[in-house]
Amino acid sequence: MKKTFSALAVLSLFGLSQAVPLFEGEISAGYIKQKPSGWVQYKGDQVDLKDDLNIGDEDSYFFRAKLEHPVPVLPNVAFQYMKMDFSGTGRITRSFRYGNQVFTVGDTVNSSVKMDHYDITLFYNLPFVGLATAGILDVEFGLNVRVLDFKARVKSSTVDETATATIPVPMLYGSVEISPVSLFSIKAEGRGVAYNGHSYYDLNGELRIKPITIPLAVDFFIGLGYRYERFKIDDIDDISADIKIKQPYVTAGLLF
Template structure:
């Protein structure tokens, strides 16, 4: 996954150089992630699942993220890249013995340390829906495409001499839909949705954003933005079962080229 991260960083730094030929938007921000739900690894019963709040005692976390959009000419699809890190750790207890992985059993009423990582990398190709901007005088636009989300998942539980961990890379194809309403040149309201559901897996990601353009620079437009993001995840892959939600407000600053 380090190679994928390097590609993302390279593309983001490349954006100003190609802005003369393409429309480019680059933004960095921070998201307050509030975790909820459970995760289990080789769980036999429901009692083996770890509740993120009650058992693992995870707190809310504030993580940075980056994203970039490339508006390509002619009939080429546009590109949307986004990297969202997600990591939680804590020390908790369960009221009953539980199984996590191949260890015989973790002990009830005894502290254990756990860590959950769900970093994800998004690559979307999309088209703007024709004529909407023209018919509305650039006040409304809509986008539709395909998003591939690569989830870099790892989970670890440690208690005394017991230490169990697992890691997987899970690619998920998703539908991408975007909508923007711009009543004034200095104000825009945006909504994004990504989602997929198949077998016992599903992933839905919703983003609402308000952008404010305080001033315009030559060839560039600086903006600040705030909003809310909600992710709902169900995973049943290779002995990992999880039903998770992450939600909270975010803020970002960006440039339109």
């Protein structure tokens, strides 16, 4: 049902952009290699993702949609979904307490960490920048709300403990895109917030190549990028964590 709704929403945006030429937007999807590190703590000890849980790198995907309109007062809008689900299996080399359970040296544990996130971004362009640079430079700023679906599970043959939380994270958003020629552009994008011992930073750089252009319709692009996220929380629903994710990726999509 969710996939059907998302597909209809994307098609609606595309149809609207064709009916009203002043609307612009983007639809894209990508493959991403996620490399996590850091630790998680649930009521007990800090547990290292690599050393204690043997959490490995994962291949994943993401989707983006964006719509810009000509009404100056109203913000533009963008949506993003990213799948982030890690797992690991191994024999632990030190005892630790996780939740209400104690895992002892020699236990073989199966672990998983889920951090799927959903973003909605309300943003404005700085039109005078585009005019002053003849369209070479595009600057955006606004507010991003990320809903993080967090789940960290540690399981052995005798004990099983899971920490879960749904965390809404308001973040400041900004991006700069430089398009020296029509064939390619370079885009830098950032989201971030820090308060009361919590922080979340999501930084992204992308080279976009636009080999196919259909006048008055769409541009096809492919992108090569790198994303860095650092997620730090201090005692939310008895969960603390400091997790970093390095993420090279490729993407493809349509600009209309």
